[in-house]
Amino acid sequence: MTSVLKAQALGKRYGRRWALRECTIDIPAGHVVGLVGPNGAGKSTLLKLASGQLEPTAGGITVLGGRPGGTPAQLAKVGFVAQETPVYAGLTVAEHLRLGARLNPRWDDGMARERIARLGLVPTHRAGKLSGGQRAQLALTLGLAKRPDLLILDEPAAALDPLARHEFLQGLMEAAAEHELSVVLSSHLVSDLERVCDYLIVLVDSRVQIAGKPDQLLATHHRLTGPRRDPDGRQEASARHSARLPDGAHAVVAQHRDQVSDSRHEVSEGRHEASARRSDRLPGGLYVVSARHTDRQSTYVVRADGPVHDPAWTVGRLSLEDLVLAYMDQRTAENRRAAPEVQG
Numbered sequence: 001m002t003s004v005l006k007a008q009a010l011g012k013r014y015g016r017r018w019a020l021r022e023c024t025i026d027i028p029a030g031h032v033v034g035l036v037g038p039n040g041a042g043k044s045t046l047l048k049l050a051s052g053q054l055e056p057t058a059g060g061i062t063v064l065g066g067r068p069g070g071t072p073a074q075l076a077k078v079g080f081v082a083q084e085t086p087v088y089a090g091l092t093v094a095e096h097l098r099l100g101a102r103l104n105p106r107w108d109d110g111m112a113r114e115r116i117a118r119l120g121l122v123p124t125h126r127a128g129k130l131s132g133g134q135r136a137q138l139a140l141t142l143g144l145a146k147r148p149d150l151l152i153l154d155e156p157a158a159a160l161d162p163l164a165r166h167e168f169l170q171g172l173m174e175a176a177a178e179h180e181l182s183v184v185l186s187s188h189l190v191s192d193l194e195r196v197c198d199y200l201i202v203l204v205d206s207r208v209q210i211a212g213k214p215d216q217l218l219a220t221h222h223r224l225t226g227p228r229r230d231p232d233g234r235q236e237a238s239a240r241h242s243a244r245l246p247d248g249a250h251a252v253v254a255q256h257r258d259q260v261s262d263s264r265h266e267v268s269e270g271r272h273e274a275s276a277r278r279s280d281r282l283p284g285g286l287y288v289v290s291a292r293h294t295d296r297q298s299t300y301v302v303r304a305d306g307p308v309h310d311p312a313w314t315v316g317r318l319s320l321e322d323l324v325l326a327y328m329d330q331r332t333a334e335n336r337r338a339a340p341e342v343q344g
């Protein structure tokens with residue numbers, strides 16, 4: 001299958017700080033890809049690397065088989081709509097279309113005019129006088145009429161009200177289906193991405209945490225809920241030293257040790273051991289994404305290759321939002337290794 005975006009150990013550093021690191025992804029063509037993550041996670045950095053506006057510090061990236069921004073032909077194949085939906089305030093809607101026609105060899109003027117008319121944008125109106133939603137639609141029209149093979153949008157609907165956002169994303173989906181376009185868009189709004197995307201990338205702390213088709217991601221992640229047998233972490237730590245651990249518990253503790261963090265008890269080494277100790281009750285072969293404990297109950301979000309059957313735990317389904325939030329949880333991210341990609 002052709003890759004629309006392929007990155008191998010891709011990294012970008014600003015000064016001494018990594019904005020993106022060890023990013024390895026392979027996105028097949030023909031998808032609407034959602035890129036989600038907290039502020040400062042590296043989303044814009046990845047999108048700018050993909051559109052050739054930034055050069056990598058480490059690793060490599062190809063887009064539609066070529067180096068981003070490498071040749072005029074490559075530039076023509078990729079459209080980019082930046083975060084602030086850039087339009088020229090002093091130019092009219094019609095002047096934007098004329099500029100687009102002059103700058104883009106594959107420009108589809110008929111489509112641009114038809115779309116502008118359908119959206120009710122008046123050609124003689126200056127972009128500076130348009131509403132935020134209208135400006136976003138104008139910027140999307142320019143991106144689509146360029147007739148790219150890949151359209152990259154950095155938080156395109158962030159400033160729009162829910163109705164305008166709905167219309168914007170609807171238009172994007174229709175255009176993607178009609179023109180067999182691959183799309184990569186970033187957003188903070190998982191509900192938006194859930195509606196339009198058939199491939200998701202979660203980026204946290206400059207690293208890709210997970211990537212794949214939403215149904216596959218949901219099939220491999222579960223919520224495990226069970227009683228917290230010993231709600232006091234200190235008692236649990238001392239219990240560990242009194243050699244009352246079940247056979248084999250040490251091995252399991254070692255297996256999960258760097259995968260688990262307790263959102264409320266992470267102060268000392270003893271506490272850390274206590275939190276690792278709790279995970280020894282989880283079924284084997286799980287990757288712990290997040291862990292939460294109340295006095296009486298423990299809740300884990302875990303990734304598993306197969307179904308989880310363990311009478312000690314209630315296994316529940318996650319929504320996509322639950323899954324993304326579990327990965328985005330900064331309190332657990334620190335102690336987690338980057339998860340391998342789920343290929344779709």
Ligand SMILES: Nc1ncnc2c1ncn2[C@@H]1O[C@H](COP(=O)(O)OP(=O)(O)OP(=O)(O)O)[C@@H](O)[C@H]1O
Nearest residue numbers: 014018019020037038039040041042043044045046
């Ligand atoms: N030009 C720059 N110079 C220095 N640091 C930068 C620059 N651009 C981004 N960064 C830093 O790189 C990190 C990633 O930034 P980036 O804009 O890619 O994040 P983001 O996920 O798009 O965030 P947001 O959701 O807030 O737009 C941040 O810590 C940011 O401060």
